Amino acid sequence: MILSIQHINNNVTIPDNTIIEANSNVVSKTFKEEYTAITGNPAKIIKQIIYWKPTFDNIDS
Numbered sequence: 001m002i003l004s005i006q007h008i009n010n011n012v013t014i015p016d017n018t019i020i021e022a023n024s025n026v027v028s029k030t031f032k033e034e035y036t037a038i039t040g041n042p043a044k045i046i047k048q049i050i051y052w053k054p055t056f057d058n059i060d061s
Helices: none
Strands: 005-008 018-020 024-026 036-040 043-048
Touching: 024 036, 024 043
Parallel strands: 005 024, 018 036
Antiparallel strands: 036 043
């Protein structure tokens, strides 16, 4: 889940099941750990082993 990001370079990898907080600046660092929350400028992992169940209540068919 990516909320709102200032910048992500082409060679940066963001794994599945990762939350990136609004206005985070992921410029040159590749993150390998899944189930994490990333935030900041420069971006860093602030919480690991996050599990959530997405809901799709507001999706129009």
